[in-house]
Amino acid sequence: MREEATLNRFYNDYLRFNILHLANPVCLNPQGCAExxxxxxxxxxxxxxxxxxxALLGLNQTKLVVLSACQTAMTRESDGRELPAIAYLFERAGADAVIASLWSAEDKKALLIMTQFYENVNEGMTKAEALRQAKLTFVQQGLHPFSWSPLILIGDGSYL
Structure with a gap:
Protein backbone atom coordinates (compact mmCIF):
# COMPACT_ATOMS: atom_id res chain seq x y z
CA MET A 1 0.00 0.00 0.00
CA ARG A 2 1.04 3.55 -0.76
CA GLU A 3 4.82 4.02 -0.58
CA GLU A 4 5.28 0.27 0.05
CA ALA A 5 3.70 -0.60 -3.31
CA THR A 6 7.03 -0.69 -5.11
CA LEU A 7 7.85 -2.71 -8.18
CA ASN A 8 10.41 -4.70 -6.19
CA ARG A 9 7.78 -5.53 -3.55
CA PHE A 10 5.38 -6.58 -6.29
CA TYR A 11 7.95 -8.94 -7.78
CA ASN A 12 8.76 -10.37 -4.35
CA ASP A 13 5.15 -10.90 -3.26
CA TYR A 14 2.80 -11.43 -6.23
CA LEU A 15 3.07 -15.23 -6.25
CA ARG A 16 1.92 -15.45 -2.62
CA PHE A 17 -1.64 -14.28 -3.36
CA ASN A 18 -4.54 -15.50 -5.49
CA ILE A 19 -5.90 -11.93 -5.83
CA LEU A 20 -3.72 -9.07 -7.06
CA HIS A 21 -5.23 -5.63 -6.55
CA LEU A 22 -3.29 -2.88 -8.30
CA ALA A 23 -4.53 0.66 -7.74
CA ASN A 24 -1.58 1.91 -9.74
CA PRO A 25 -1.92 4.28 -12.69
CA VAL A 26 -1.82 2.36 -15.98
CA CYS A 27 -1.43 4.01 -19.37
CA LEU A 28 -2.79 2.27 -22.44
CA ASN A 29 -3.02 5.40 -24.59
CA PRO A 30 -0.61 5.10 -27.56
CA GLN A 31 0.25 8.81 -27.12
CA GLY A 32 1.08 8.33 -23.44
CA CYS A 33 -0.60 9.74 -20.35
CA ALA A 34 0.15 12.52 -17.87
CA GLU A 35 3.04 10.79 -16.10
CA ALA A 55 2.74 -12.14 -19.85
CA LEU A 56 5.95 -13.44 -18.27
CA LEU A 57 4.77 -13.32 -14.64
CA GLY A 58 3.45 -16.86 -14.22
CA LEU A 59 0.09 -16.13 -12.55
CA ASN A 60 -1.25 -19.71 -12.67
CA GLN A 61 -2.48 -19.50 -9.06
CA THR A 62 -4.03 -16.04 -9.53
CA LYS A 63 -7.83 -16.08 -9.54
CA LEU A 64 -8.29 -12.34 -10.04
CA VAL A 65 -6.31 -9.25 -10.99
CA VAL A 66 -7.96 -5.92 -10.14
CA LEU A 67 -6.84 -2.73 -11.85
CA SER A 68 -8.91 -0.16 -9.99
CA ALA A 69 -7.02 3.06 -10.66
CA CYS A 70 -7.62 5.62 -13.36
CA GLN A 71 -6.48 4.92 -16.89
CA THR A 72 -6.58 1.16 -16.52
CA ALA A 73 -8.56 0.67 -19.64
CA MET A 74 -9.60 3.11 -22.31
CA THR A 75 -8.96 6.66 -23.43
CA ARG A 76 -10.85 9.23 -25.45
CA GLU A 77 -9.05 8.01 -28.58
CA SER A 78 -9.69 4.38 -27.70
CA ASP A 79 -11.19 1.97 -30.16
CA GLY A 80 -11.99 -0.54 -27.40
CA ARG A 81 -9.14 -2.98 -27.98
CA GLU A 82 -6.98 -1.79 -25.08
CA LEU A 83 -9.09 -3.39 -22.37
CA PRO A 84 -9.12 -6.90 -23.87
CA ALA A 85 -5.41 -6.50 -24.59
CA ILE A 86 -4.37 -5.92 -20.97
CA ALA A 87 -6.84 -8.55 -19.74
CA TYR A 88 -5.37 -10.95 -22.29
CA LEU A 89 -1.85 -10.28 -20.99
CA PHE A 90 -2.89 -11.11 -17.42
CA GLU A 91 -4.84 -14.15 -18.62
CA ARG A 92 -1.89 -15.27 -20.77
CA ALA A 93 0.23 -15.05 -17.63
CA GLY A 94 -2.27 -17.42 -15.97
CA ALA A 95 -4.81 -15.19 -14.17
CA ASP A 96 -8.41 -16.37 -14.36
CA ALA A 97 -10.02 -12.92 -14.52
CA VAL A 98 -9.34 -9.19 -14.57
CA ILE A 99 -11.37 -6.25 -13.27
CA ALA A 100 -10.46 -2.96 -14.99
CA SER A 101 -12.04 0.45 -15.51
CA LEU A 102 -13.50 1.68 -18.78
CA TRP A 103 -12.66 5.29 -17.88
CA SER A 104 -11.05 7.29 -15.11
CA ALA A 105 -12.67 6.05 -11.93
CA GLU A 106 -13.02 8.37 -8.96
CA ASP A 107 -10.72 6.89 -6.31
CA LYS A 108 -13.23 7.09 -3.44
CA LYS A 109 -16.03 5.52 -5.48
CA ALA A 110 -13.74 2.77 -6.80
CA LEU A 111 -12.65 2.07 -3.22
CA LEU A 112 -16.27 1.77 -2.08
CA ILE A 113 -17.21 -0.48 -4.99
CA MET A 114 -14.21 -2.74 -4.48
CA THR A 115 -14.75 -2.88 -0.70
CA GLN A 116 -18.34 -3.99 -1.31
CA PHE A 117 -17.11 -6.41 -3.99
CA TYR A 118 -14.72 -8.11 -1.56
CA GLU A 119 -17.41 -8.26 1.14
CA ASN A 120 -19.75 -9.91 -1.38
CA VAL A 121 -17.08 -12.43 -2.38
CA ASN A 122 -16.50 -13.23 1.30
CA GLU A 123 -20.22 -13.88 1.63
CA GLY A 124 -19.93 -16.58 -1.05
CA MET A 125 -20.88 -14.76 -4.25
CA THR A 126 -19.17 -15.41 -7.57
CA LYS A 127 -16.88 -12.69 -8.89
CA ALA A 128 -19.49 -11.64 -11.46
CA GLU A 129 -22.35 -11.50 -8.95
CA ALA A 130 -20.20 -9.76 -6.33
CA LEU A 131 -19.35 -6.94 -8.75
CA ARG A 132 -22.96 -6.71 -9.95
CA GLN A 133 -24.28 -6.45 -6.41
CA ALA A 134 -21.64 -3.87 -5.47
CA LYS A 135 -22.78 -1.71 -8.38
CA LEU A 136 -26.45 -2.20 -7.49
CA THR A 137 -25.71 -0.68 -4.08
CA PHE A 138 -24.84 2.56 -5.86
CA VAL A 139 -27.85 2.30 -8.19
CA GLN A 140 -30.13 2.00 -5.15
CA GLN A 141 -28.52 5.13 -3.69
CA GLY A 142 -29.44 7.01 -6.87
CA LEU A 143 -25.84 7.78 -7.86
CA HIS A 144 -25.12 8.61 -11.50
CA PRO A 145 -23.81 5.60 -13.49
CA PHE A 146 -20.62 7.49 -14.37
CA SER A 147 -19.44 7.06 -10.79
CA TRP A 148 -20.15 3.34 -10.34
CA SER A 149 -20.13 1.72 -13.76
CA PRO A 150 -16.54 1.95 -15.09
CA LEU A 151 -15.31 -1.25 -13.41
CA ILE A 152 -15.91 -4.39 -15.48
CA LEU A 153 -14.98 -8.04 -15.14
CA ILE A 154 -13.22 -9.84 -17.99
CA GLY A 155 -12.67 -13.57 -17.87
CA ASP A 156 -13.85 -16.19 -15.40
CA GLY A 157 -16.72 -14.83 -13.31
CA SER A 158 -17.02 -17.89 -11.08
CA TYR A 159 -16.07 -18.29 -7.42
CA LEU A 160 -12.67 -17.25 -6.11
Whole structure:
Protein backbone atom coordinates (compact mmCIF):
# COMPACT_ATOMS: atom_id res chain seq x y z
CA MET A 1 0.00 0.00 0.00
CA ARG A 2 1.04 3.55 -0.76
CA GLU A 3 4.82 4.02 -0.58
CA GLU A 4 5.28 0.27 0.05
CA ALA A 5 3.70 -0.60 -3.31
CA THR A 6 7.03 -0.69 -5.11
CA LEU A 7 7.85 -2.71 -8.18
CA ASN A 8 10.41 -4.70 -6.19
CA ARG A 9 7.78 -5.53 -3.55
CA PHE A 10 5.38 -6.58 -6.29
CA TYR A 11 7.95 -8.94 -7.78
CA ASN A 12 8.76 -10.37 -4.35
CA ASP A 13 5.15 -10.90 -3.26
CA TYR A 14 2.80 -11.43 -6.23
CA LEU A 15 3.07 -15.23 -6.25
CA ARG A 16 1.92 -15.45 -2.62
CA PHE A 17 -1.64 -14.28 -3.36
CA ASN A 18 -4.54 -15.50 -5.49
CA ILE A 19 -5.90 -11.93 -5.83
CA LEU A 20 -3.72 -9.07 -7.06
CA HIS A 21 -5.23 -5.63 -6.55
CA LEU A 22 -3.29 -2.88 -8.30
CA ALA A 23 -4.53 0.66 -7.74
CA ASN A 24 -1.58 1.91 -9.74
CA PRO A 25 -1.92 4.28 -12.69
CA VAL A 26 -1.82 2.36 -15.98
CA CYS A 27 -1.43 4.01 -19.37
CA LEU A 28 -2.79 2.27 -22.44
CA ASN A 29 -3.02 5.40 -24.59
CA PRO A 30 -0.61 5.10 -27.56
CA GLN A 31 0.25 8.81 -27.12
CA GLY A 32 1.08 8.33 -23.44
CA CYS A 33 -0.60 9.74 -20.35
CA ALA A 34 0.15 12.52 -17.87
CA GLU A 35 3.04 10.79 -16.10
CA UNK A 36 3.48 7.63 -18.13
CA UNK A 37 4.42 6.53 -21.58
CA UNK A 38 2.18 4.11 -23.44
CA UNK A 39 1.77 0.61 -22.00
CA UNK A 40 3.18 1.25 -18.55
CA UNK A 41 2.13 0.66 -14.94
CA UNK A 42 3.49 3.12 -12.37
CA UNK A 43 4.57 1.91 -8.92
CA UNK A 44 4.98 3.96 -5.73
CA UNK A 45 8.71 4.44 -6.02
CA UNK A 46 8.39 5.81 -9.56
CA UNK A 47 9.47 2.54 -11.15
CA UNK A 48 7.65 1.39 -14.25
CA UNK A 49 6.41 -2.03 -15.32
CA UNK A 50 5.92 -2.39 -19.06
CA UNK A 51 2.65 -4.22 -19.66
CA UNK A 52 4.36 -6.53 -22.17
CA UNK A 53 6.23 -8.02 -19.19
CA UNK A 54 2.93 -9.10 -17.59
CA ALA A 55 2.74 -12.14 -19.85
CA LEU A 56 5.95 -13.44 -18.27
CA LEU A 57 4.77 -13.32 -14.64
CA GLY A 58 3.45 -16.86 -14.22
CA LEU A 59 0.09 -16.13 -12.55
CA ASN A 60 -1.25 -19.71 -12.67
CA GLN A 61 -2.48 -19.50 -9.06
CA THR A 62 -4.03 -16.04 -9.53
CA LYS A 63 -7.83 -16.08 -9.54
CA LEU A 64 -8.29 -12.34 -10.04
CA VAL A 65 -6.31 -9.25 -10.99
CA VAL A 66 -7.96 -5.92 -10.14
CA LEU A 67 -6.84 -2.73 -11.85
CA SER A 68 -8.91 -0.16 -9.99
CA ALA A 69 -7.02 3.06 -10.66
CA CYS A 70 -7.62 5.62 -13.36
CA GLN A 71 -6.48 4.92 -16.89
CA THR A 72 -6.58 1.16 -16.52
CA ALA A 73 -8.56 0.67 -19.64
CA MET A 74 -9.60 3.11 -22.31
CA THR A 75 -8.96 6.66 -23.43
CA ARG A 76 -10.85 9.23 -25.45
CA GLU A 77 -9.05 8.01 -28.58
CA SER A 78 -9.69 4.38 -27.70
CA ASP A 79 -11.19 1.97 -30.16
CA GLY A 80 -11.99 -0.54 -27.40
CA ARG A 81 -9.14 -2.98 -27.98
CA GLU A 82 -6.98 -1.79 -25.08
CA LEU A 83 -9.09 -3.39 -22.37
CA PRO A 84 -9.12 -6.90 -23.87
CA ALA A 85 -5.41 -6.50 -24.59
CA ILE A 86 -4.37 -5.92 -20.97
CA ALA A 87 -6.84 -8.55 -19.74
CA TYR A 88 -5.37 -10.95 -22.29
CA LEU A 89 -1.85 -10.28 -20.99
CA PHE A 90 -2.89 -11.11 -17.42
CA GLU A 91 -4.84 -14.15 -18.62
CA ARG A 92 -1.89 -15.27 -20.77
CA ALA A 93 0.23 -15.05 -17.63
CA GLY A 94 -2.27 -17.42 -15.97
CA ALA A 95 -4.81 -15.19 -14.17
CA ASP A 96 -8.41 -16.37 -14.36
CA ALA A 97 -10.02 -12.92 -14.52
CA VAL A 98 -9.34 -9.19 -14.57
CA ILE A 99 -11.37 -6.25 -13.27
CA ALA A 100 -10.46 -2.96 -14.99
CA SER A 101 -12.04 0.45 -15.51
CA LEU A 102 -13.50 1.68 -18.78
CA TRP A 103 -12.66 5.29 -17.88
CA SER A 104 -11.05 7.29 -15.11
CA ALA A 105 -12.67 6.05 -11.93
CA GLU A 106 -13.02 8.37 -8.96
CA ASP A 107 -10.72 6.89 -6.31
CA LYS A 108 -13.23 7.09 -3.44
CA LYS A 109 -16.03 5.52 -5.48
CA ALA A 110 -13.74 2.77 -6.80
CA LEU A 111 -12.65 2.07 -3.22
CA LEU A 112 -16.27 1.77 -2.08
CA ILE A 113 -17.21 -0.48 -4.99
CA MET A 114 -14.21 -2.74 -4.48
CA THR A 115 -14.75 -2.88 -0.70
CA GLN A 116 -18.34 -3.99 -1.31
CA PHE A 117 -17.11 -6.41 -3.99
CA TYR A 118 -14.72 -8.11 -1.56
CA GLU A 119 -17.41 -8.26 1.14
CA ASN A 120 -19.75 -9.91 -1.38
CA VAL A 121 -17.08 -12.43 -2.38
CA ASN A 122 -16.50 -13.23 1.30
CA GLU A 123 -20.22 -13.88 1.63
CA GLY A 124 -19.93 -16.58 -1.05
CA MET A 125 -20.88 -14.76 -4.25
CA THR A 126 -19.17 -15.41 -7.57
CA LYS A 127 -16.88 -12.69 -8.89
CA ALA A 128 -19.49 -11.64 -11.46
CA GLU A 129 -22.35 -11.50 -8.95
CA ALA A 130 -20.20 -9.76 -6.33
CA LEU A 131 -19.35 -6.94 -8.75
CA ARG A 132 -22.96 -6.71 -9.95
CA GLN A 133 -24.28 -6.45 -6.41
CA ALA A 134 -21.64 -3.87 -5.47
CA LYS A 135 -22.78 -1.71 -8.38
CA LEU A 136 -26.45 -2.20 -7.49
CA THR A 137 -25.71 -0.68 -4.08
CA PHE A 138 -24.84 2.56 -5.86
CA VAL A 139 -27.85 2.30 -8.19
CA GLN A 140 -30.13 2.00 -5.15
CA GLN A 141 -28.52 5.13 -3.69
CA GLY A 142 -29.44 7.01 -6.87
CA LEU A 143 -25.84 7.78 -7.86
CA HIS A 144 -25.12 8.61 -11.50
CA PRO A 145 -23.81 5.60 -13.49
CA PHE A 146 -20.62 7.49 -14.37
CA SER A 147 -19.44 7.06 -10.79
CA TRP A 148 -20.15 3.34 -10.34
CA SER A 149 -20.13 1.72 -13.76
CA PRO A 150 -16.54 1.95 -15.09
CA LEU A 151 -15.31 -1.25 -13.41
CA ILE A 152 -15.91 -4.39 -15.48
CA LEU A 153 -14.98 -8.04 -15.14
CA ILE A 154 -13.22 -9.84 -17.99
CA GLY A 155 -12.67 -13.57 -17.87
CA ASP A 156 -13.85 -16.19 -15.40
CA GLY A 157 -16.72 -14.83 -13.31
CA SER A 158 -17.02 -17.89 -11.08
CA TYR A 159 -16.07 -18.29 -7.42
CA LEU A 160 -12.67 -17.25 -6.11
Missing amino acids: LEANQILFANGEILNIADI
